[in-house]
Amino acid sequence: MRIPVRFELNGHAVEVEVAPDRTLLDLLRDTMGETGTKEGCREGECGACTVVVDGRAVNSCLFPAPEIDGTRVLTIEGLSCDHGRLSRVQQAFLDASGTQCGFCTPGMVMTAVAFLAENPAPMDTEIREALTGNLCRCTGYVQIVEAIQLAARRSRDPQA
Numbered sequence: 001m002r003i004p005v006r007f008e009l010n011g012h013a014v015e016v017e018v019a020p021d022r023t024l025l026d027l028l029r030d031t032m033g034e035t036g037t038k039e040g041c042r043e044g045e046c047g048a049c050t051v052v053v054d055g056r057a058v059n060s061c062l063f064p065a066p067e068i069d070g071t072r073v074l075t076i077e078g079l080s081c082d083h084g085r086l087s088r089v090q091q092a093f094l095d096a097s098g099t100q101c102g103f104c105t106p107g108m109v110m111t112a113v114a115f116l117a118e119n120p121a122p123m124d125t126e127i128r129e130a131l132t133g134n135l136c137r138c139t140g141y142v143q144i145v146e147a148i149q150l151a152a153r154r155s156r157d158p159q160a
């Protein structure tokens with residue numbers, strides 16, 4: 001059995017059929033070919049699969065694909081626009097060395113995007129709290145927190 005779903009993916013209307021036991025992560029990577037969203041634990045522990053659904057950061061590995069019907073989904077592919085220029089958060093990760101091997105980075109960035117939309121002037125403690133569901137084995141998190149602070153400063157002052 002397959003279930004028809006309609007949703008918006010990175011600003012584009014999408015209509016597909018999904019099996020009831022598939023996740024949003026499967027739908028994005030296997031059906032839509034959007035492999036920027038990473039598959040880590042598949043258990044909701046690592047955050048590598050984080051995408052933004054209706055403004056909220058979610059673990060796509062735990063999100064049933066049929067429930068995506070009627071939503072707006074933003075993935076890492078949806079951030080780079082304007083002829084390939086990086087988004088503010090992506091550029092800040094680059095400038096603050098917030099990425100090393102890069103596996104966790106799409107999930108970190110998407111968590112940051114949803115978080116900064118709600119809290120554009122966060123304290124470091126609030127950033128660390130927002131990142132509790134995202135694991136990084138490389139950076140020690142310091143540069144990631146700095147990157148998110150940098151993105152927040154630049155949203156208030158583009159010269160920062």
Ligand code: FES
Nearest residue numbers: 040041042047061
């Ligand atoms: S792959 Fe989804 S939380 Fe790890």
Ligand code: FES
Nearest residue numbers: 100101136137138
């Ligand atoms: S940069 Fe390697 S896991 Fe985070």
